[in-house]
Amino acid sequence: MTGAPVPEPGGSPDTPAGAPGTSPVASLKPARPRWRETLGLLARNPTAAVASVVLLLIVVVAVFDDTFAPEGANEISVTDRLQSPSWAHPFGTDDLGRDILSRVILGASVSLKVGFLAVGFALVAGTMIGLLAGYYGKWVDDVLMRFMDMLFAFPAVLLAIAVLAVRGPGSGNTALAIGIVYTPIFARVTRASVLGVREEVYVRASRSVGASDWRILTRHILPNAAPPIIVQTSISLAFAVLAEAALSFLGLGTQPPNPSWGLMLAEGRGYIELAWWLAFFPGMAIFLTVLCFNLLGDGLRDALDPRQRTLMAGGGK
Amino acid sequence: MGARSGAPRGSEPASAVTAGTAPVLEVEDLRVRLRTPRGPADVVNGLSYTVGPGETVAVVGESGSGKSVSVLALLGLLPARVATVTGRAVLQGEDLLTMKPERLRQVRGPGAGMVFQDPMTSLNPVLTVGRQLVEGIRAHGDVSKEAARSRAADLLGEVGLPDPKGALDRYPHELSGGMRQRVVIAIALSNSPALLIADEATTALDVTVQAQIIDLIENLQADRGTGVIWITHDLGVVAGIADRVLVMYGGRCVEDGTVDDVLERPAHPYTRGLLGALPDLARPAVDGVVPDLATVPGTPPAPTDLPEGCVFWPRCPVRGDARCEHEQPPLVQIQGLDRHFGPSGLPHRAATWCTEPTSDTGLPASGTGSTALGGDR
Amino acid sequence: MFALVHLVPGDPVRLALGTRFSQESYDALRERSGLDQPLVEQFFGWAGRALTGDLGVSFRSGETVTSQIAERLPATLTLAFASILVALLIAIPLGTVSALRPRSVIDRVATVISQFGISVPDFWMGIVLILVFAGTLGWLPSGGYVPISEDPGAWFSRLLMPALVTGVVSGSVITRFVRSSVLEALGSDHVRTAQAKGLPTRQVFTWHVLRNALLPLVTVTGVQLAYLLSGVVVVEIVFSWPGLGQLALQAVQARDYPVLQGAILLFALVFLVINLVVDLLYTAIDPRIRR
Numbered sequence: 001m002t003g004a005p006v007p008e009p010g011g012s013p014d015t016p017a018g019a020p021g022t023s024p025v026a027s028l029k030p031a032r033p034r035w036r037e038t039l040g041l042l043a044r045n046p047t048a049a050v051a052s053v054v055l056l057l058i059v060v061v062a063v064f065d066d067t068f069a070p071e072g073a074n075e076i077s078v079t080d081r082l083q084s085p086s087w088a089h090p091f092g093t094d095d096l097g098r099d100i101l102s103r104v105i106l107g108a109s110v111s112l113k114v115g116f117l118a119v120g121f122a123l124v125a126g127t128m129i130g131l132l133a134g135y136y137g138k139w140v141d142d143v144l145m146r147f148m149d150m151l152f153a154f155p156a157v158l159l160a161i162a163v164l165a166v167r168g169p170g171s172g173n174t175a176l177a178i179g180i181v182y183t184p185i186f187a188r189v190t191r192a193s194v195l196g197v198r199e200e201v202y203v204r205a206s207r208s209v210g211a212s213d214w215r216i217l218t219r220h221i222l223p224n225a226a227p228p229i230i231v232q233t234s235i236s237l238a239f240a241v242l243a244e245a246a247l248s249f250l251g252l253g254t255q256p257p258n259p260s261w262g263l264m265l266a267e268g269r270g271y272i273e274l275a276w277w278l279a280f281f282p283g284m285a286i287f288l289t290v291l292c293f294n295l296l297g298d299g300l301r302d303a304l305d306p307r308q309r310t311l312m313a314g315g316g317k
Numbered sequence: 318m319g320a321r322s323g324a325p326r327g328s329e330p331a332s333a334v335t336a337g338t339a340p341v342l343e344v345e346d347l348r349v350r351l352r353t354p355r356g357p358a359d360v361v362n363g364l365s366y367t368v369g370p371g372e373t374v375a376v377v378g379e380s381g382s383g384k385s386v387s388v389l390a391l392l393g394l395l396p397a398r399v400a401t402v403t404g405r406a407v408l409q410g411e412d413l414l415t416m417k418p419e420r421l422r423q424v425r426g427p428g429a430g431m432v433f434q435d436p437m438t439s440l441n442p443v444l445t446v447g448r449q450l451v452e453g454i455r456a457h458g459d460v461s462k463e464a465a466r467s468r469a470a471d472l473l474g475e476v477g478l479p480d481p482k483g484a485l486d487r488y489p490h491e492l493s494g495g496m497r498q499r500v501v502i503a504i505a506l507s508n509s510p511a512l513l514i515a516d517e518a519t520t521a522l523d524v525t526v527q528a529q530i531i532d533l534i535e536n537l538q539a540d541r542g543t544g545v546i547w548i549t550h551d552l553g554v555v556a557g558i559a560d561r562v563l564v565m566y567g568g569r570c571v572e573d574g575t576v577d578d579v580l581e582r583p584a585h586p587y588t589r590g591l592l593g594a595l596p597d598l599a600r601p602a603v604d605g606v607v608p609d610l611a612t613v614p615g616t617p618p619a620p621t622d623l624p625e626g627c628v629f630w631p632r633c634p635v636r637g638d639a640r641c642e643h644e645q646p647p648l649v650q651i652q653g654l655d656r657h658f659g660p661s662g663l664p665h666r667a668a669t670w671c672t673e674p675t676s677d678t679g680l681p682a683s684g685t686g687s688t689a690l691g692g693d694r
Numbered sequence: 695m696f697a698l699v700h701l702v703p704g705d706p707v708r709l710a711l712g713t714r715f716s717q718e719s720y721d722a723l724r725e726r727s728g729l730d731q732p733l734v735e736q737f738f739g740w741a742g743r744a745l746t747g748d749l750g751v752s753f754r755s756g757e758t759v760t761s762q763i764a765e766r767l768p769a770t771l772t773l774a775f776a777s778i779l780v781a782l783l784i785a786i787p788l789g790t791v792s793a794l795r796p797r798s799v800i801d802r803v804a805t806v807i808s809q810f811g812i813s814v815p816d817f818w819m820g821i822v823l824i825l826v827f828a829g830t831l832g833w834l835p836s837g838g839y840v841p842i843s844e845d846p847g848a849w850f851s852r853l854l855m856p857a858l859v860t861g862v863v864s865g866s867v868i869t870r871f872v873r874s875s876v877l878e879a880l881g882s883d884h885v886r887t888a889q890a891k892g893l894p895t896r897q898v899f900t901w902h903v904l905r906n907a908l909l910p911l912v913t914v915t916g917v918q919l920a921y922l923l924s925g926v927v928v929v930e931i932v933f934s935w936p937g938l939g940q941l942a943l944q945a946v947q948a949r950d951y952p953v954l955q956g957a958i959l960l961f962a963l964v965f966l967v968i969n970l971v972v973d974l975l976y977t978a979i980d981p982r983i984r985r
Contacts, residue, residue: 157927158942158961162954165946238813245815246928250943262815269821269932276825283818291813298809394886398796426892433890438883441902442982443909452901453891488981504891 039303048299051292058289062108085277100277103259104285110260111289114175114253115240121179123233126186131217131225133187134194145191148184156181160243164252171260174253178243182236189232193225227304231297238293245286261286340367341511341544342391342429347404347414349383349390349568351620358620361387362568363404368512368544375547375559375576377591381617383568384548388514390414392429393421409511426457430505434517436497440489446473446500447485450507457508472503476533495526499533506537513538514546519554531558552591556580564588567618567628570648574665584651584667587629627670646670750952759956762941769839770937773860773930774922776853780861781868781918784811786911788865789872790904796877804869811866820859820932827855837934856933860926864918868911875910879903909980916972923968924961 093099133144151159163177197203203220247253248262256263261282268278349361361383368374376384389395390402391413406413408428413421425431433439441449450469454460460468466485473481476499489497498518505513515534519527535558538545547559555562555576562579564572564587572585583589615632624630626643633641648668750759792804828836834855840848879885880903888902927939938957945953977983 156921157939158924158958161927161943161946242813242815246817249817249928250931265815265818265821279818279821279825283815283821286815286818287813290815291809294809294813389886392890394889422892422894424892425890431887431890433883433887435883439887441884441888441906443906443980444901445981449888452888452893452897456891456893456897490982501887504887507891 045299045302047295048303051295051299054288055292055296058108058292059112061105062112100264100281103264104261104281107259107261107264107282108285108289110171110254110258111241111244111286114171114178114244115237117172117175118178118240118244119182119233119236121176122182122186122236123229125179126183126188127190127222127225127229129183130187130190130192131194131222134191135198135213135217135221141191145187148187151180152184152188156243157246160247161250161252164247169252169255171254171258174244174247177247178240181243182240185236186229186232189228190225193228194221197221197224227300231301231304234293234297234300238290238297241286241293242290340369341372341409342368342546343405343407344391345405345407347387347390347406348402349386349395350401351386351395352399352401353621355621359623360568360620361390362623364563364565364568364570366563366570366573368546370511370544371538371542372560373538373545373547373558375549375555375562376565377549377552377555377562378565379550379617381620382565383620384565385516387565388431388516388546388548391514392425392431393418394431423457426453426508427510429512429514430508430510431514431516432498432501432505432518435521436494436501437521439501440497442489444488445485446487446489446492450485450500450504453504453507469503469507472507473500475537476500476503476506477529478503495522495529498522498526498530502530502533502537506541506543509541510543512544512546514548516548517550518547520549520551527554534558552580564591567623568620569628569668571629571669572665572667573648574651578665582665584665585629585669586633586671588667627668629669633671640670644670750956759952762953763938763956763960766936766938766941768841769935770923770939772839772842772849772853773856773926773935773937774919776857777860777864777922777926778915778919780857781865782915784861784865785868785872789869790876792869793873793876793880801873804873808866808869811862811869814863816859816863816926817928817932819862820855820929823855823859824932837932839934839936852933856929856935859933860922860929864922868914868918871910871914872907875907876903879906882906909976912972912975912979916968920965920968923964 129144129148133141133148159181160174160177163180164173167173167176198221203216206216206220244253244260245262245265248260249266251263251266254260254263256267264282265279265286268275268280268282271278344367345365347361347364348359351358351360364383364387366374376387378384386395386400390400391406391408393402393413393416395402402414404414408424411420411424413424416424440446447466447469450472451462451465454465454468455462470481470485473484478484478496478499484492484496484500489500492500498521502518513534518534519530522530531554534545537543547554549555559576562573562576563570564579564585566587572579572583572588579588580592583592618624618628618631624642625645627633627641627646630641646668648666651665651667788804788807792798792801795801824836827834834851835848837856838852840852842849884906885898885902888898893902924939926937927943929935930937930939931943938960942954942957944950945957
């Protein structure tokens with residue numbers, strides 16, 4: 001049974017399964033894994049735990065980028081051009097004498113902002129579409145999912161490029177472009193989970209006692225669809241950061257002189273044999289961030305996997 | 318123990334419940350411990366029994382009682398990474414548990430064949446029925462492809478498949494569930510095993526097909542003198558086919574004996590609960606008919622956390638003694654309960670502190686239809 | 695099918711609306727390319743001509759779109775198939791080995807490798823490879839494409855790095871699929887039946903595990919191939935590889951939308967053809983799908 005962690009501190013509004021004296025509808029519900037148990041499982045997975053900590057660091061650095069960056073992003077210093085890494089400039093300086101460490105830190109905030117915006121868009125739009133398509137079925141499903149399929153069939157990079165070509169380059173549009181690209185994935189994941197639980201006894205039971213569609217969707221179906229969506233969110237963040245870098249690298253994303261990892265890579269590419277650090281450190285930053293999001297996604301998948309949970313509970317067979 | 322079995326396969330008269338002849342299989346103190354993320358789980362805890370040639374031993378219990386694991390362990394079919402198996406299991410004079418992997422492979426098939434629960438999944442969907450039979454036959458002897466194929470067709474005929482030759486080229490999905498299970502049985506029998514293990518072999522089938530499959534195995538057993546371990550949670554099946562019964566609970570044998578002894582004069586509170594012999598446990602009998610479905614309230618203990626004393630203690634309706642809670646009852650011969658030994662003179666044993674005799678209120682030894690425990694399907 | 699084709703001209707039209715051409719050149723272009731006509735008419739005109747193999751003329755170079763695509767196609771095909779080869783060479787052994795020993799050291803190493811491959815930005819990996827092999831070591835040329843018919847040696851040496859980069863990325867994705875499908879096959883009941891009848895381990899593995907794990911592998915390889923045939927723009931740029939991705943990017947940047955239309959039509963076709971091939975392969979290896 002698909003279980004769902006409900007990240008609400010006050011406890012789920014629904015009585016946990018198996019508790020005596022609950023309404024028949026509630027007691028028909030499959031056991032929901034508790035949020036704390038999921039966190040516990042995640043913490044026991046060393047890779048995912050380390051990835052979460054590193055991600056937290058990256059996010060903190062990105063949020064307080066001004067505090068952490070030793071210099072401004074665009075402090076040009078002709079005398080300090082193309083200096084190799086040293087104590088003064090741990091990541092070296094670029095062709096305009098700008099401190100690369102500072103730019104990597106400031107770039108983190110740009111990359112993450114775009115990433116979170118993009119995934120936020122895809123998450124909201126995709127989940128809504130998936131819920132509607134899965135729950136109402138019939139022509140709603142046909143129309144929505146056909147449209148999603150068309151988007152999905154498109155090569156992702158080209159779709160993003162096309163969106164940017166229409167809307168013009170820039171961070172906001174990059175986020176929108178990436179968001180549109182990932183919307184179908186969230187729609188599919190959500191729809192699949194909805195179809196999985198739509199005909200479950202407890203859903204039919206609550207429908208039979210006259211619960212509204214909205215209530216059924218938010219109270220019964222969404223929580224059960226949550227685990228795959230959560231996993232998908234983490235993984236999509238990884239790819240959004242990667243896609244932002246790629247689009248900026250192509251000159252379509254974040255525009256100079258703003259620091260963006262992809263843009264820095266593109267700028268550093270010309271100096272690769274002269275000054276490797278120009279391209280190396282922004283690349284490492286992308287790599288590390290993407291890796292952590294992926295590892296976290298994997299860890300979440302394992303922690304939320306109902307089969308694994310059963311194995312832990314039962315151990316038999 | 319360790320008697321070199323001289324009994325040639327298939328030579329024993331099937332009807333005899335053999336007390337004196339060398340057993341086909343002798344299991345002694347079998348223990349299985351599985352490594353789980355929640356710590357070690359003791360799934361099978363000291364199981365001992367024998368299966369004689371032509372004899373059918375039924376192993377009954379709820380799901381999670383360790384019955385399936387106990388037979389998978391015999392043939393080394395549990396993943397070695399997670400399972401630690403100890404004890405002895407002597408099949409025709411050789412200990413299966415200490416065998417070299419290659420020898421064990423040779424024994425699977427000619428030594429023991431196995432039929433699994435779900436015929437929908439126990440055949441490979443992408444290979445033809447013929448192929449799956451032929452590869453089994455050719456794995457145990459230098460047989461040409463053609464010879465193996467004709468052997469396979471014979472086997473399919475023997476298990477009652479219409480058009481055996483044509484069936485060779487069919488894929489599993491083209492056959493019905495009952496037909497597939499016949500194919501699985503044919504595969505299990507293809508190397509004339511001394512022992513046939515049927516693990517819930519009829520559970521997934523509907524009732525009429527179930528009866529056909531049971532008849533089929535009984536007939537084949539009569540022809541070949543194969544020893545059979547029949548794992549089930551269906552007491553109706555047990556009454557119909559078994560010579561002896563072993564009741565498993567929490568990975569332990571809580572009662573064993575002849576089918577008459579155990580079903581008619583159950584000694585262990587658990588067995589009685591299963592049989593609906595305890596009035597406060599089961600629904601009352603109506604017009605002298607034993608209720609169709611007897612259930613024991615509660616759930617079996619988690620194998621990671623077995624009770625200290627009697628395994629059944631937490632669910633036991635007649636417990637009381639502090640001894641039940643803290644001391645494990647040994648599996649011993651029942652005194653005074655049976656007014657006479659079973660027709661075979663075989664012992665009737667139970668592991669319980671509670672030995673007060675009860676009246677004969679069990680099931681009749683046969684023909685009660687389906688008496689299912691709550692459990693796997 | 696119709697839906698896909700219908701989508702194709704939609705995007706370029708919107709593209710054109712977003713341009714910042716001067717009014718005169720814009721009008722001239724509109725007239726020359728029939729953009730002043732109603733959208734539906736345009737679509738049918740274009741679709742009709744496309745059916746006869748006429749995809750129009752590039753705004754930018756004046757060449758026909760078909761000739762431009764034909765010029766780029768060999769490079770794209772070469773890179774895509776080389777990459778998928780690299781990917782499978784990585785994925786099948788790595789995925790299988792780690793599935794056979796789940797949670798072992800080998801499995802963890804394989805998981806880390808595939809995680810790295812999925813997470814590494816391909817263009818950055820390309821740049822680093824160029825730095826090491828073309829720059830510091832000087833073993834390989836840093837980019838470009840030479841047809842195999844001209845100079846097989848040069849063809850190979852230029853193909854090596856881009857194929858490695860895209861192959862590692864795709865291979866990492868496929869590795870995870872191979873691992874999970876082998877794991878799933880390993881855990882299935884029919885494997886236990888096969889073991890129980892005393893088959894040698896190798897035979898169980900080949901015919902009851904790998905044979906069954908092949909099915910999902912075909913699908914994921916198809917998806918990756920479709921992606922490789924259309925989506926490796928960035929790597930093409932890094933290695934100056936004259937493929938279709940570059941062509942499409944240039945078309946976007948120059949608002950050269952007959953070329954973009956043509957390229958997108960081609961990608962849609964590729965997608966359909968690969969789906970068809972995957973379906974056919976499935977029918978061949980999975981008897982349940984026949985009839």
